[in-house]
Amino acid sequence: MEIQPYLFFNGRCEEAIEFYRSALGAQELLKLRAKDAPPDPARPVAPEHADKILHATLVIGNTHVLMSDGDCRGGNAVHAGFSLSVTADDHASGVKYFNALADGGQITMPFQQTFWTSGFGTLIDRFGVPWMVNVRHEEPTA
Known part of the structure; x- marks a missing residue:
C-alpha cells in the first residue's frame, strides 16, 4: 500500500509543477490536460479550461x-x-x-537547530501548501 498526497491548485498547477521542479528537483511522470479527456456531452470542457491540468504526477x-x-x-x-x-x-x-520552498511563501518557523536535529523549519509555500523541512537525524558514532 502507498499513501500519496493529492494537491489541488485552483488553476495554478502548471506553475506549481515548475516551482517544485526548480525547488526540489521534481520529475514529471504524467500530465493529463482537460483537452486530452474523451468528450463528455454531459460535462463539456470550456474552451478556456482546455489546457488546464486534470491530473499530474510528480516524483519528488x-x-x-x-x-x-x-x-x-x-x-x-x-x-x-x-x-x-x-x-x-x-x-x-x-x-x-x-529557502527554495520559502521563496514567495511565508516562513512559519525559521530553519534552525533543534534538540532532535541540526536543522528544522516550517513554511507555507507560494501556493498555500504547508511544509516541514527536517535534516535526517544522525546517530552518534561510538
Whole structure:
C-alpha cells in the first residue's frame, strides 16, 4: 500500500509543477490536460479550461505527489490539516530546500537547530501548501 498526497491548485498547477521542479528537483511522470479527456456531452470542457491540468504526477525523491488544477476558481488553494515533510540528508541540503520552498511563501518557523536535529523549519509555500523541512537525524558514532 502507498499513501500519496493529492494537491489541488485552483488553476495554478502548471506553475506549481515548475516551482517544485526548480525547488526540489521534481520529475514529471504524467500530465493529463482537460483537452486530452474523451468528450463528455454531459460535462463539456470550456474552451478556456482546455489546457488546464486534470491530473499530474510528480516524483519528488521517492514519493509520488499527485496534483490537479481542480475547479480553476483561481487564487491559492486552502491546504489545512496537514503538512508535507521533506527530510534532507544533510544540513546544507535542508537549507537549500527550505529557502527554495520559502521563496514567495511565508516562513512559519525559521530553519534552525533543534534538540532532535541540526536543522528544522516550517513554511507555507507560494501556493498555500504547508511544509516541514527536517535534516535526517544522525546517530552518534561510538
